[in-house]
Amino acid sequence: MKTTGSRPGLGPSAVRTAHRDVTERLRDAIVSGVLPAGSRLVQAELAANLEVSVTPVREALRELESQGLVDFDPFRGATVHQVSLAELDEVYEIRRTLIPIAARERVRTITDEEIEDAEAIASAMSLRSDSTRWVEDNRRLHRLLDGTSGQVHLRAIMRRLADVSSLYVGLSVTTDPTRRRRAREDHKELVKAYRKRDAALVTAITLRHIGDTETVAREALLRSGTL
CATH class of the missing domain: 1.10.10.10 (Winged helix-like DNA-binding domain superfamily/Winged helix DNA-binding domain)
Structure with a gap:
């Protein structure tokens, strides 16, 4: 084009x-x-x-x-931007700290329409789609779910961390053939948790979800010798 x-x-x-x-x-x-x-x-x-x-x-x-x-x-x-183990540790540690705060805010502010949009994106994420499409759909999905619309500064920090994390998401889905399947199941569970407005459940699923990405990305970086 x-x-x-x-x-x-x-x-x-x-x-x-x-x-x-x-x-x-x-x-x-x-x-x-x-x-x-x-x-x-x-x-x-x-x-x-x-x-x-x-x-x-x-x-x-x-x-x-x-x-x-x-x-x-x-x-x-x-x-x-050059990915590294040091950055991976820093970014995911901060995300783990902020996710419970963001989840409590987001379950209060997310609308039914936003949940429907998130469900549509999650359903459309095919295991056969190329890595670029998957990572971008993943980014769109989490921007909807992690919107924290009532807290401007928290939203800005979370979005910056999510943008940097997209490099590690891409690394995880291109190096582990089973990662997408696990992620897709997490996405479905997240949508259900948001429908219930259950902040504790949203937090637990999200922490497990990003922990999986972190583990796979770490293994890939270690294999490549990237510190």
Whole structure:
């Protein structure tokens, strides 16, 4: 698909559409491993490959930096974020601490419509879908379920952690052929727990769910020698 960038004659809505499209395409390439960790992200090269101007690429890289998927270095420029055991430990420890707080808030604020949307996404997550699609659907599902809409700062922290975690989710589903099946069952149980507005059950399932991802990702990192 050919995308249009911020070229003369295009209005603000077209520029925003190009920015969103480039952001999603780069995020997919990073999470799926098409752009491996540590890869240099040269704006001119990306713009040429994506058939857009440099402007939406530059904006997309800044947005992906805010999500923890891209790093900026004064010497190397933009690079794909490098996963590590140290980061895995830090991110998942913080998530385990915040999940009980977020669950108590979310079971109070989530709407029936949001639960229905979450159930539809969970049902559509096929074991046969490619890793990029699975990780993105997983991200959409958890953004709905972990919305914490009443607490702005908590939501921002949880979303940043979830964005960084998507790299480890991608690692887990590409290295363990049984991970998706377990995750899909967790998703179904989570939806049911939210329907019951049972914060304790939501917390227990979520902690088990992210613990599984952490374990599989850790094993993959150790096998690869990544510290």
